[in-house]
Amino acid sequence: MNAKRRPILAGNWKMNMTVTQARELASKLIPLVSSVKDRDIVLGPPFTALSAVAETIKGTNISLSAQNLHWEDKGAFTGEISADMLLDSGCKYVIIGHSERRQYFGETDETVNKKVKQALKKGLLPILCVGETLADREAGKLNETINRQVNGGLKDISTEDMKKIVIAYEPVWAIGTGKTATPDQANEVHALIRQKVKALYSADIAEGLRIQYGGSVTPENVSTLMAMPDIDGALVGGASLKPESFAALVNFK
Ligand code: 13P
Numbered sequence: 061m062n063a064k065r066r067p068i069l070a071g072n073w074k075m076n077m078t079v080t081q082a083r084e085l086a087s088k089l090i091p092l093v094s095s096v097k098d099r100d101i102v103l104g105p106p107f108t109a110l111s112a113v114a115e116t117i118k119g120t121n122i123s124l125s126a127q128n129l130h131w132e133d134k135g136a137f138t139g140e141i142s143a144d145m146l147l148d149s150g151c152k153y154v155i156i157g158h159s160e161r162r163q164y165f166g167e168t169d170e171t172v173n174k175k176v177k178q179a180l181k182k183g184l185l186p187i188l189c190v191g192e193t194l195a196d197r198e199a200g201k202l203n204e205t206i207n208r209q210v211n212g213g214l215k216d217i218s219t220e221d222m223k224k225i226v227i228a229y230e231p232v233w234a235i236g237t238g239k240t241a242t243p244d245q246a247n248e249v250h251a252l253i254r255q256k257v258k259a260l261y262s263a264d265i266a267e268g269l270r271i272q273y274g275g276s277v278t279p280e281n282v283s284t285l286m287a288m289p290d291i292d293g294a295l296v297g298g299a300s301l302k303p304e305s306f307a308a309l310v311n312f313k
Pocket residue numbers: 072158230234235236237238274275276277295296297298299
């Protein structure tokens with residue numbers, strides 16, 4: 061954490077929660093985090109529950125994120141969701157390039173970049189996900205992979221737009237596995253990303269950039285992660301599905 065950057069705690073609900081369950085989760089969370097003023101709180105329900113959660117959190121200190129979008133404005137793209145639809149459903153953020161989308165749905169740095177551009181064009185704030193697989197790490201390709209994903213995802217993004225982006229570092233081997241990167245391992249990659257953004261933009265932009273860590277974050281390990289100088293937040297899967305555990309995460313000391 062760094063006093064200059066406002067922490068951002070986001071829950072990625074992935075393919076979980078019916079509309080009824082989503083409403084209940086959000087309703088229970090609201091009073092548990094209502095006194096939080098110095099951090100951003102974001103919920104990422106599945107598309108079908110966005111409107112219901114938007115209604116539930118209206119007027120609170122919680123914001124809404126989608127988990128994906130399409131890069132075109134509208135048209136014959138069966139099964140896809142546009143930026144306008146997300147804005148109309150109450151979204152402020154959109155998660156882009158999550159490793160599960162890269163791994164199972166063929167997303168590439170090129171499609172990720174198109175989505176980042178579309179989100180920015182329409183006024184959604186992108187949470188751009190990057191992260192290496194265990195095979196990348198073991199083959200000594202950590203830096204190469206992160207560089208490729210950061211370069212690719214941010215291709216042709218202006219300095220003004222870069223100020224609106226959050227980057228989430230999620231080592232694929234730490235997602236849903238219970239294996240968290242150690243605070244030092246995570247911070248090392250966060251610092252690398254910040255360095256890269258400094259080279260691409262400027263020291264000011266890099267210093268202002270918020271970088272979340274994701275991968276088996278829990279109420280137990282969040283404080284040691286957030287104590288690291290380059291870790292500015294968390295993108296949380298499993299532990300965001302229960303109001304008590306996500307609230308405990310948000311309220312980290
Ligand atoms: P887990 O917290 O379940 O490991 O998931 C992390 C993640 O992928 C968040 O986007």
